[in-house]
Amino acid sequence: MAVLQRHEAWNPVALRAHQDLADWAGLDLAPRVGGAAWGASDMARLFRECGRRDVELRDLIGAGHARLLALAATRRFDPVLSAVAKSAAYCAIAITEPDAGSDLRALATAARPVDRGYVLDGIKQYISRISECTHFIVFAAVQRVAQEPSISAFLVPRDAPGLATEAMRPSGLATVSWGRVHLRRTRVPIAARIGGEGEGFSLFRHHFCYWRTMIAAVAIGSAQAAIDQTAGWMKSRHVFGAPIGRFSHLQQTMAHWIARLRMAWLLAESVAEQIDNRVWPVADAAMLKAEAIEAALGATEWAMTVFGGAGYDTATGLEKRYRDLLGLRIADGTSDVLRSQVARAFLGERLYDLSMSRAPSDGRASDSQSRRFW
Ligand SMILES: Cc1cc2nc3c(=O)[nH]c(=O)nc-3n(C[C@H](O)[C@H](O)[C@H](O)COP(=O)(O)OP(=O)(O)OC[C@H]3O[C@@H](n4cnc5c(N)ncnc54)[C@H](O)[C@@H]3O)c2cc1C
Structure with a gap:
């Protein structure tokens, strides 16, 4: 991270080529293309650490969307993946x-x-x-x-x-x-x-199962850092002669956001572990991305409020976190759309098709699908 301090106007993709960060691009690629074969669980922890500092650091580590090339049953994209692992391609x-x-x-x-x-x-x-x-x-x-x-x-x-x-x-x-x-x-x-x-849908589903998990981890890390910052403020900021942290409504709301972020992280760990076991929990990953980002946005907005005027000052850094998280809410599938995918997995195809203005298909899957979540 010292590299970032030396580069004030940093661009995460350009920084991947920096010699101090040379090994980071290939972390989640296979050894045959020069990667380090980190699993989803380890990568999720690293993405969370990036998020703690700045959501935009998500572009500094791993192969990003190039991982989709590795899903094809061919080695002809290996030269591109090797170049990605060396930060010579993106x-x-x-x-x-x-x-x-x-x-x-x-x-x-x-x-x-x-x-x-x-x-x-x-x-x-x-x-x-x-x-x-x-x-x-x-x-x-x-x-x-x-x-x-x-x-x-x-x-x-x-x-x-x-x-x-x-x-x-x-x-x-x-x-x-x-x-x-x-x-x-x-x-x-x-x-x-x-x-x-015609394999576009399948590639999309598999790739975004992984990518949404990483984006959720980034968002959780960002909001956890915002809550840590707010805890310090609640202890140090005095109004009416005592720290604002004495107010029970602030304590209660903080506990709420800590719990929601912790629940989101436990789900992230579960989804990442399933991916490491070569299961593709598409509906779980959709649920995770939607709920992690909504929790992160709620927690960050609350943090800004606790800081009062200082929360609105760009120097505090919270508004940047908030703006960046708003982008993550939309990118890679909006929260609405991801929740509709969760409902689809729970309720079955018939109601989903109707919600999509399509001729309803047979809804036999409903019961067995719904039990999967509990
Ligand atoms: C920061 C950022 C980065 C991005 N990067 C990329 C990128 O690299 N590559 C790329 O291809 N795209 C990228 N996007 C685009 C992003 O993936 C799309 O904006 C997103 O998928 C939504 O599509 P849309 O904008 O067409 O909205 P629409 O599909 O028109 O949706 C409009 C609204 O309707 C809601 N909605 C739509 N369908 C449903 C449904 N079934 N149920 C409930 N609500 C629904 C949506 O939630 C949304 O609120 C990026 C977007 C952002 C903000």
Whole structure:
């Protein structure tokens, strides 16, 4: 962390190449590509530590979205993963579009099959790290004549012909770039397709099961640090002749947030352990990300209030934590959407389909699914 103190205007993705941090990028990659094969449990603890200092440090450790490449049953992405492990490459992920965010099925970016490859056309937006990355993992709908479009993922170099980026201005999480990616007749070879045609949903589910767990850990760490800071303030800030920590409403509310953050962390440990045991608890990870971030936001907002005017002063650091957490509430699946996934796992497909304005499917799964949570 001394490196960060020497770099006041730090950019976490750029800092990955710093010699003092050289081993961090490959922590959660396989040894065959130069990684250290840390499991999800160890990574979650490290992400939580990053969050304690600054949510934006989540981009400093591990392979980030490049881990999705390792889910494909092939070694042809190993050179890119090796470069990621050496901090010589970085993968951004491009899913969201002007007319499709939460609804992956609505993606309009088209992948048109051509001789030995595909031509990509479309616009992605709200994409993080558009300037720092060397590659984009682009989700697009493969369009074959007389077939339903099938969502697939492609690895596209940032300098591919027809690919252009356009900056947008985020409210928080601003140490890295953010914006739109335009794909105009961008040709990629078949080898750029990650997994088979139509495997986009499966890759998405598996990758975000892990990534949402890490993001939850970051959020928990950030809010725990805010509560620690507030505990110090409750002891040192005197009003009407005594410390504000004597007020029972502050003690009670602090206990509430400590408990919610602790419960979220225990769930994070459970989800990470399942991932380490090669189980993909998709609904648990959705529940974790939604509840951890909502608890972190609530705790941080409360901390700002306890600090009074000082909480509104940027020098206290709480408003930055709050703004960054608001970004995490939306990125990688909004809390609403993740809660709808939990309800889906509990209630079964029929009510979920109805909520999605789709023809209801058979709801046989309801009972067995609901017991899974208890
Ligand atoms: C800081 C930040 C970083 C991001 N980074 C990336 C990135 O790197 N790559 C990328 O592809 N995208 C990225 N995004 C985009 C993000 O993933 C989307 O914004 C998010 O998935 C929501 O999509 P949307 O904006 O289209 O909202 P919409 O899908 O239009 O949703 C609008 C509102 O409706 C609610 N809603 C939608 N569906 C349901 C439902 N089924 N049940 C209940 N409520 C629902 C949502 O919760 C939301 O409040 C980022 C966003 C932010 C804020």
